[in-house]
Amino acid sequence: MNYDELVNTALDAGFYLLQYGAETYRVEESMQRILVAYGVENPHVFAITSCIIVTIKDGEGTPYTQLRRILHRATDLGKVAKLNDLCRWVCSQKPDFVLAKSEFKKAAAAPEYGFWFQAAAYGVIGTFFTLFFGGNARDAVIAFFCGSLSKIVLDSLAKFYSNLLFNNIIGAAVIALIAFLSARLGLCDNMDKTIIGPLMNLVPGVALTNSMRDIISGDLIAGITKLTEALLIAVAIAIGTGIVISGLRMVFGM
Amino acid sequence: MLDYILPCLYSLIACAAFCIVYNLRGKVIFFSSFGGALGWLVYLLFHFLQNDVTQSFLAVVVISVYAEIMSRIFKMPVTVFLVVGILPLVPGSGIYYTMEYSINGDGAAFLNAGLHTLSIAGAIALGIALVSSSVRLIYKISARRKCVRG
Numbered sequence: 161m162n163y164d165e166l167v168n169t170a171l172d173a174g175f176y177l178l179q180y181g182a183e184t185y186r187v188e189e190s191m192q193r194i195l196v197a198y199g200v201e202n203p204h205v206f207a208i209t210s211c212i213i214v215t216i217k218d219g220e221g222t223p224y225t226q227l228r229r230i231l232h233r234a235t236d237l238g239k240v241a242k243l244n245d246l247c248r249w250v251c252s253q254k255p256d257f258v259l260a261k262s263e264f265k266k267a268a269a270a271p272e273y274g275f276w277f278q279a280a281a282y283g284v285i286g287t288f289f290t291l292f293f294g295g296n297a298r299d300a301v302i303a304f305f306c307g308s309l310s311k312i313v314l315d316s317l318a319k320f321y322s323n324l325l326f327n328n329i330i331g332a333a334v335i336a337l338i339a340f341l342s343a344r345l346g347l348c349d350n351m352d353k354t355i356i357g358p359l360m361n362l363v364p365g366v367a368l369t370n371s372m373r374d375i376i377s378g379d380l381i382a383g384i385t386k387l388t389e390a391l392l393i394a395v396a397i398a399i400g401t402g403i404v405i406s407g408l409r410m411v412f413g414m
Numbered sequence: 415m416l417d418y419i420l421p422c423l424y425s426l427i428a429c430a431a432f433c434i435v436y437n438l439r440g441k442v443i444f445f446s447s448f449g450g451a452l453g454w455l456v457y458l459l460f461h462f463l464q465n466d467v468t469q470s471f472l473a474v475v476v477i478s479v480y481a482e483i484m485s486r487i488f489k490m491p492v493t494v495f496l497v498v499g500i501l502p503l504v505p506g507s508g509i510y511y512t513m514e515y516s517i518n519g520d521g522a523a524f525l526n527a528g529l530h531t532l533s534i535a536g537a538i539a540l541g542i543a544l545v546s547s548s549v550r551l552i553y554k555i556s557a558r559r560k561c562v563r564g
Contacts, residue, residue, distance in 0.1 A: 240494070359509070369500060376550075377550075
């Protein structure tokens with residue numbers, strides 16, 4: 161058996177899973193299962209949010225080690241679910257490596273919703289969370305524009321692989337800017353509700369959930385990394401809205 | 415009555431939009447956003463406790479159990495249902511008001527709101543941890559029993 165190719169296949173699975181926002185323990189477990197399915201005894205896999213290391217030994221005891229870095233991450237639960245199914249399929253069917261790898265690649269390149277549809281979804285999130293937190297209909301309309309525009313800005317920033325902290329500061333700042341100006345112009349009544357609704361787009365729900373699930377499964381390092389991420393995002397949101405609101409208040413003298 | 419239905423409906427639609435953002439397709443969208451509405455209903459039903467940290471905790475426990483059941487039915491990762499379900503509970507408004515008090519220079523209110531936001535985040539984390547570790551324990555125990563019998 162080609163052990164290099166086996167490690168590569170398992171790493172592909174782990175890489176895509178981690179890239180699209182699976183929990184670290186799921187990545188480690190899936191890779192381990194794939195390696196065991198192909199007859200490797202005692203494989204060692206270590207994953208944190210930004211990197212995977214795997215070592216296996218072939219029949220003669222020669223070790224094969226590979227490390228792969230994950231530089232850009234996104235949250236795409238649809239792809240995670242699909243990749244998870246594929247890992248099960250690989251474990252049960254043991255296809256040859258070329259087929260398995262092409263299947264993983266296909267799942268990772270699965271279609272996403274169109275950009276404008278996603279921007280509209282961001283808007284809808286803003287609208288309904290504004291209503292949810294007690295805003296009125298006028299606030300909700302402005303929140304739609306805040307939400308959609310934050311998606312457009314975040315996507316253009318993502319093209320430059322800008323960092324997490326900066327992205328969220330800018331995203332939150334855009335939302336606060338529009339809401340503040342609309343409140344000044346009398347287009348909406350409750351500025352706070354109009355900001356909080358679209359802000360829910362940025363809130364670190366995924367990071368919080370995954371960090372807890374990692375910590376309880378014993379991956380303390382990965383869990384704490386994600387928890388830090390959640391805290392940083394929360395701080396970034398506060399900074400973004402804070403800068404804009406205090407700056408504009410100074411300008412307009414409120 | 416409308417006080418209960420409307421917020422749950424709003425959270426249902428907002429969660430469905432989140433499913434689009436997270437690239438989910440098909441009937442999973444309905445079932446995973448239903449978790450959000452269910453969680454908020456539990457939150458509102460325990461309103462008599464007058465303590466939103468406890469309310470959040472109870473809601474998260476219900477959402478986590480729901481997510482575990484749904485993930486068995488649909489054979490999908492638990493996070494698909496869990497992440498979307500807890501979103502209405504994540505303290506976005508807490509972050510905002512903490513920031514606002516800090517800008518206004520109101521130190522006492524800032525600390526108060528900040529700690530409150532942190533406790534809600536903690537309650538959510540604890541709820542998730544509690545349910546998923548119990549589920550894992552139950553699985554391990556039942557697997558061991560099968561081994562002994564087999």
